[in-house]
Each structure stands twice: as structure tokens, then as C-alpha cells.
Amino acid sequence: MLLALLLIVAFVVVGKATGLDHTLSRERVKTMVEGAGALGLLAYLAIFSIGQLVGVPGLVFVAAGILIYGKLYGAVAGLLGAVVAMTISFLVVRGVGGQPLGGAQNRFMCRILAQLDERPIRAIALLRLVFWLAPPVNYALALSKVRLRDFILGSVLGLLVPIGIATFFFDWLFG
Numbered sequence: 445m446l447l448a449l450l451l452i453v454a455f456v457v458v459g460k461a462t463g464l465d466h467t468l469s470r471e472r473v474k475t476m477v478e479g480a481g482a483l484g485l486l487a488y489l490a491i492f493s494i495g496q497l498v499g500v501p502g503l504v505f506v507a508a509g510i511l512i513y514g515k516l517y518g519a520v521a522g523l524l525g526a527v528v529a530m531t532i533s534f535l536v537v538r539g540v541g542g543q544p545l546g547g548a549q550n551r552f553m554c555r556i557l558a559q560l561d562e563r564p565i566r567a568i569a570l571l572r573l574v575f576w577l578a579p580p581v582n583y584a585l586a587l588s589k590v591r592l593r594d595f596i597l598g599s600v601l602g603l604l605v606p607i608g609i610a611t612f613f614f615d616w617l618f619g
Contacts, residue, residue: 509522565597
């Protein structure tokens with residue numbers, strides 16, 4: 445778990461030290477993706493994934509997707525990008541840190557994790573409704589016993605509403 449924590453801190457420090465956390469604006473992402481030509485969607489997914497690892501807010505990438513692809517396809521690209529980015533983050537943290545929260549002894553932590561064990565898809569969907577693409581949620585879930593399949597499905601279900609709202613109100617939010 446200490447190694448996973450160090451890795452998370454390292455990603456954020458690299459993001460701050462290189463300026464990636466400020467460099468990756470929605471306009472900058474749009475320019476990079478359009479510059480990739482036919483590989484634009486793959487570039488978008490890669491940039492979204494790297495951005496999430498270094499702490500760039502996911503809404504930047506959802507907004508960039510809408511700018512690049514329009515509202516309908518942009519929302520789909522944003523959801524796809526979010527799921528790919530969260531899954532990569534989940535796999536990296538789980539690969540390094542394992543599942544130490546699965547054996548938690550703290551009574552409060554055990555109650556929280558029991559909800560995750562009993563109804564993982566529902567619990568993750570509710571977390572996504574509230575916390576969207578927050579990297580700390582990815583990290584905590586990666587360190588729990590939740591299965592990757594449940595993580596992905598719960599994340600997709602939980603992000604449908606927030607990404608839909610961001611898309612619907614895009615012009616008002618980002619205009």
C-alpha cells in the first residue's frame with residue numbers, strides 16, 4: 445500500500461513539476477487530438493488517461509471531447525475516455541498496491557467496504573454520481589476487493605447522468 449501511495453504522489457508531483465496539470469486545457473487537448481488526424485480518438489484516450497494519472501480534472505477532457513466531436517459524439521467520446529482513463533488508473537494502482545483495503549480491521553472502514561462488497565455496482569455508480577472522475581475514488585476502489593468488471597460497469601452507469609448534464613449544459617458551462 446505504501447508503494448501505491450508513493451506512486452500516486454509521484455504522478456501528481458510529475459504533473460505539477462512538468463506543468464501538465466495546467467497545460468492540458470480543453471483547447472490544448474483539442475489541438476493535439478485534431479493534430480493526430482485519423483488517430484485522433486486514440487490520442488484523445490491516451491491524453492485523457494495521462495491527464496487523470498497526473499491529476500487533471502476529468503471535466504477538462506469531457507469538455508474537450510464535446511469541442512472536438514460535437515455534443516452527441518463528444519459525450520460518447522467523453523464517457524469512453526473516462527472509462528478508459530479510470531480503468532488504467534485502477535489497474536496501475538491495483539498492480540502496485542494490491543488490495544490492502546480488503547483486509548481492513550477498522551470498524552468504520554469495514555462498514556463502508558461492506559456496502560462495496562454487497563452491492564459493488566450500485567455503490568460505485570453512486571460514488572460516480574457524486575465524485576465523477578475524482579482520481580482518489582479510483583485509487584481507493586483499486587485498493588479494495590472490488591472486481592474490475594464491477595468497477596467498470598458501476599463507473600459507466602454512474603457517469604451517464606453527470607456527462608449527460610455536462611453535455612446538455614455545455615454552452616452555458618463553457619461558452
